[in-house]
Amino acid sequence: MIIVEGSFMVFSELFPNAFVSNEAIADQNVLVIPYQQGFLHLPKASLTEREMALIEFLSPSDKVVIDNTWLSFFQGDSALPLSLSEGQMILIGHQRSMPSELLNFFKDLFPNLFTLASLGKQQTLLLLSPDLGNSVETSLSQLLVTLESDFGLALSFYVGKAWPALTERDLATYWRLEYGLCQQYHALEQEEPVISFARLMLRAMTGETSESAGALREQLLETILPVKDSRDLITVLWQEQGNLVQTAQRLFIHRNSLQYRLDKFYQATGLNLKVLDDLALAYLIILQD
Structure with missing residues (x-):
């Protein structure tokens, strides 16, 4: 967003409901843009479609508008943003906002990609349709060193389970459980550069099983x-x-x-x-x- 130092007061006169905070607030009704060292929040209800399009267009290319819809969903505050019954989640960890060139690379890498969304300055979500013939984990492992070198950005990947043929309600439940399991893993600060759902579940089931891992195990047993x-x-x-x-x-x-x-x-x-x-x-x- 093109806002120079000291200009927020002027901007707030045009958008009186806007505010800046250190953390991105997960709310599907709010547009969030990385701004200086924090985040600028704009309630969507106060914006016209033209204003929203212009704001996103004027955002610097290395900044990504945070998709609060998906962040809110994973935190259990809103429904599944898309009507889906199958899919595979990829969570990308990064130290700073990913440049648009890298985002475009992932779009080209995965032709079965149907959603790409920023969940914050340090996490990006990819959602893929299940692909039997493609090993996502292998592809990312082989590319990791090259990507980090080319873009000067340390990356980590969580490759989620390919959930097939579920009800929309079940898919939403299992994706939230999977996201929770992944967040618990990140909190341990013992991260592998690329870790799969199966490896993460094996860690949980052979250690102190979390509530998320237990619920996911029961679901897997029901499908097996x-x-x-x-x-x-x-x-x-x-x-x-x-x-x-x-x-x-x-x-x-x-x-x-x-x-x-x-x-x-x-x-x-x-x-x-x-x-x-x-x-x-x-x-x-x-x-x-």
């Missing part, structure tokens, strides 16, 4: 058990250390049939049993049942 022969599939694959040939032999099926069952399992649960962390999580869940 209805899959035909899921216990045998998970157990044998775990015992064979993920070896598909040996697993197919022990299950007395062709390898193509095994691949079909793995794909169906992913579509039903969002867990890819060919990924060791996902397999370990599925095995631990049925073991504790």
Whole structure:
């Protein structure tokens, strides 16, 4: 936003409901813009559509308008902003606001991206439609060093679970639980550069299980058990250390049939049993049942 030092008094005369604070307030009815060392808040009800468009257009390119709609949703203060029944959350941690060039890079990297929103100066949200053929965690791990070098910005990634075929209400519940689990992990200050949902759940389930992790475990169990022969599939694959040939032999099926069952399992649960962390999580869940 183009506001020079000492000019806020003039600006407040034009927008008397505007105010500045050190923290961004999560409210879907307020437009928030990074300003100096804090945040400028503008109630949307006091703005015309033309004023909102102009304010966003005049914002410096390396500043991002914070999407309070999503921040408010994750904090449990508002409903899911979009009508969705499936999706995968990516949370990007960064020391300062991400430049527009980096945001555009992520848009190009993920053709299945349907939402990109800033949750503050140090966190950005990506929401993807589930993609069976794309390993998001691997892609980000391979790109991390290059991105940090090119943009001079330390980054961390949380790669969420691909939630498939849920009701909108359930998806909202599980995304909030997932966000809460991620925030608890960040509070420990023992962050990995790239961490997945499965690895985060494994940490929680093998340590002091949080309320969020417990609720997510129960949901995962409810999606795993209805899959035909899921216990045998998970157990044998775990015992064979993920070896598909040996697993197919022990299950007395062709390898193509095994691949079909793995794909169906992913579509039903969002867990890819060919990924060791996902397999370990599925095995631990049925073991504790």
